[in-house]
Amino acid sequence: MRITFCCTGTKAEPWLQGLRAALPEATIEEWAPGAPQADHAVVWAPPQAMMDEQPALRGVFNIGAGVDALMRLKLPAGATIVRLDDAGMSVQMAEYVCHAVIRHFREFDVCADNELDARWVFNRQLRRGDFPVGVMGMGVLGERVAKALLQFEFPVNGWSRSPKQVDGVRGFHGQDQFDAFLGASRVLVCLVPLTPETVDIMRRDTLSRLRPGGYVINVARGGHLVDDDLIALIDEGHLTGATLDVFRTEPLPQDHPFWSHPKITVTPHTSARTVRDDSIEQIAGKILAMERGEAVEGVVHPDRGY
Ligand code: NAP
Ligand code: GLV
Numbered sequence: 551m552r553i554t555f556c557c558t559g560t561k562a563e564p565w566l567q568g569l570r571a572a573l574p575e576a577t578i579e580e581w582a583p584g585a586p587q588a589d590h591a592v593v594w595a596p597p598q599a600m601m602d603e604q605p606a607l608r609g610v611f612n613i614g615a616g617v618d619a620l621m622r623l624k625l626p627a628g629a630t631i632v633r634l635d636d637a638g639m640s641v642q643m644a645e646y647v648c649h650a651v652i653r654h655f656r657e658f659d660v661c662a663d664n665e666l667d668a669r670w671v672f673n674r675q676l677r678r679g680d681f682p683v684g685v686m687g688m689g690v691l692g693e694r695v696a697k698a699l700l701q702f703e704f705p706v707n708g709w710s711r712s713p714k715q716v717d718g719v720r721g722f723h724g725q726d727q728f729d730a731f732l733g734a735s736r737v738l739v740c741l742v743p744l745t746p747e748t749v750d751i752m753r754r755d756t757l758s759r760l761r762p763g764g765y766v767i768n769v770a771r772g773g774h775l776v777d778d779d780l781i782a783l784i785d786e787g788h789l790t791g792a793t794l795d796v797f798r799t800e801p802l803p804q805d806h807p808f809w810s811h812p813k814i815t816v817t818p819h820t821s822a823r824t825v826r827d828d829s830i831e832q833i834a835g836k837i838l839a840m841e842r843g844e845a846v847e848g849v850v851h852p853d854r855g856y
Contacts, residue, residue, distance in 0.1 A: 551841065554604065556581035557594035557613055564826060565592070565613075572834035590837050591629075595619040601626060609840050611833045613824050615639060615691065617850050618744040618771060625852070630840065633856075635848035637832045638825030640694035643769060646821035647695045647739055648702065650767050650793040654737070655681050655704075678703055682761070684735025686751070687742035687770065688714045688721075691822065695739060707734050711854075732759035737767065744771035745855030754779040757789060764789045769821040772797035777808065784813050795821040 553569065553576050555562055562580045569578045569592065579585065581600050590609040591600070601607075607629040612620055615634050625631065653659065657673045664671050682705040685696045693716055696706045700718045708719045709731040715721055722731035732738070738760055742748045752766065753776040760766075766789060768775050777798065783789040791813035797806075800819055808814050836846040850856060 551576045551590070551837075552586060552588040553578040553590045553592060553837070554581040554585055554588035554600075555579065555592045556596040556600045557592065558596065560594055560613070565830065568826060568830040569834065572830055573837065576837075590840075592833060593620065596623070598623050609837060611836065612850075613829055613833070615822075616743055616771060617856060618773070620850075621745070621852065621855050630846075631850040631852065632833075632836055632846060633848045633850055634824065634829055634832065636690050636694075638828040639822035640691050643691045643741075643822040644694050644698035646769060646795070646817075647767055648698050650815070651681070651683055651699060651704065651737055651739075652702065654765050654791065654793075679705060681705075681737055682707060682735050683737040683739060684709065684731055684760075685719075685739045685741060686731070687740065688716065688719075689741070689743075691769075692739075692741040695741065704737075707731055728756075729759055732756060733761070736761040736763060737765045740766070740768045740770045740774050742770055742774070743856035744773045747855070749773050750776050752776065752780070754783065757783050760789070762788065766792040766794075768792070769795045772800065777806075781807060781811065781814075784811070791815075793817070795819055 555566060555578065566578055566580065583599060587606050588604055591604060591607050592611045592613060594613045601623050605626050607626045610629045610631045612633045617631060617633050620631060655676060660673055683699050684707040685692045686709050688696065688708040688710040696708050696716055696719050699706050706719045707722060708714060708716060709722045711723060713723045740752060751774050757779065766780060780792055784791060793815040794808060795817045796819050802808060802816060808816050839846050
């Protein structure tokens with residue numbers, strides 16, 4: 551069995567070492583133009599040329615949860631596309647989102663400002679019940695985030711494409727229930743995949759439906775958010791701010807207004823990083839399962855885009 555590795559912006563050597571240790575029977579090499587035909591590929595944002603040269607791939611394993619970059623390519627007709635299924639990301643995502651929600655709800659930025667002037671001032675007490683959090687996308691990561699927020703007793707709403715029941719979460723699904731979901735939420739957490747249906751999903755008309763004092767946390771993809779609409783709604787006072795981890799252009803350009811906006815927190819696409827060892831273990835296990843003809847979790851449906 552031959553496996554080709556083609557992960558843009560990723561140091562190949564530690565991955566190759568780990569994959570070779572996990573799959574000692576396989577020949578595993580970094581892809582370069584003209585490389586021999588492989589059975590499986592381990593990829594992140596590969597170039598189209600790589601896919602064009604590997605028409606016989608049977609498995610394409612993405613080293614991230616989001617496959618939007620892959621879905622923009624023409625992929626080998628017979629290949630099963632498999633994404634990372636948690637592999638150590640959901641706990642990081644839960645930490646990040648809970649941190650952002652709690653920092654906002656408890657007004658810890660006000661404490662930080664007060665500390666600069668040695669001011670001993672109590673923050674006003676806010677009611678948790680007035681901060682319903684809407685988790686947009688109740689998949690592997692969204693469900694974990696929703697459950698973590700419930701631990702802090704925030705009311706939690708969840709929105710997905712198909713109906714989904716999670717204890718303690720008020721479930722909404724489909725386009726028909728989207729407005730009701732937004733209207734029931736004050737903090738909006740974006741965790742849907744970027745697909746033709748979800749591009750620009752956070753724009754003036756949708757964000758305006760959040761409860762007054764709304765707050766946006768985008769941890770999915772920059773293409774979900776219309777940047778100017780967010781800034782305008784914050785400046786107009788309908789939204790109180792945002793925590794953003796993902797952007798249309800990454801790295802976020804130095805002159806982008808998000809950097810200097812006092813009510814916007816920017817982090818460098820770091821909310822849930824790929825954990826190499828966990829990912830290698832998961833991918834190697836799935837390659838072996840596929841070779842045995844078994845079904846694997848995390849198969850992408852190209853028709854839905856995720
Ligand atoms: P997932 O398991 O595939 O979950 C996706 C969820 O979104 C599902 O609940 C799905 O509904 C819902 N959804 C998809 N399209 C929808 C639509 N048109 N309308 C309503 N709901 C829709 O994905 P995941 O593993 O949780 O990852 C989610 C995203 O997080 C990734 O695609 C990626 O963009 C992002 N991510 C970001 C980072 C980071 O560091 N910032 C790290 C990892 C992932 P169904 O349940 O009905 O299918
Ligand atoms: C990171 O953004 C991922 O999709 O895993």
